[in-house]
Ligand code: MD3
């Protein structure tokens with residue numbers, strides 16, 4: 001694994017995981033999951049998304065990848081980040097400012113995320129802190145250049161990954177979801193089951 005990669009298996013208790021899912025469910029009132037589209041082609045992503053924080057990551061055909069202060073469909077400001085998240089950031093990120101954004105990705109069993117590098121943030125000196133909730137997923141991590149060697153690992157509910165240093169600039173993606181491997185997501189709110197990933201990001205330089 002590249003320098004700056006840290007996996008903390010089972011870092012969150014079941015109760016903490018449930019609290020985060022409750023916050024994602026509560027967020028639906030003002031910031032419902034929506035399906036973003038790729039720049040230029042307008043091809044829809046296979047994940048649906050929402051955000052917490054003063055800024056949220058969005059993408060659409062005409063505006064491309066960017067951070068916005070409001071939900072693209074409701075126009076509401078994103079809901080505040082739960083305190084558990086900012087506490088975790090302060091414990092793990094080793095950065096002198098709080099994250100502005102927490103992107104929430106919901107993967108149903110058919111969802112994938114292709115290999116990519118996150119470079120829409122000015123603060124590339126800050127780590128990204130990722131939290132896995134719900135079904136297990138195969139996470140793939142490569143190098144800074146396209147087409148290099150990659151390695152994969154399974155992420156489980158309650159795992160936390162810190163991507164700092166060199167790892168921050170590495171390609172990564174989600175190959176597949178393993179359906180039915182967690183009981184965390186309540187069927188009334190997540191009828192298709194699957195996995196929710198939270199990624200905290202510092203966007204602007206501190
Ligand atoms: C490695 N999400 O939202 S989180 C994304 O599980 C994203 O939803 C995946 O990639 C998910 O952009 C992976 C782990 C992650 C997040 C950011 C990274 C790994 C990273 C940035 C640089 C290197």
Ligand code: FE
Pocket residue numbers: 116117118172
């Ligand atoms: Fe990413």
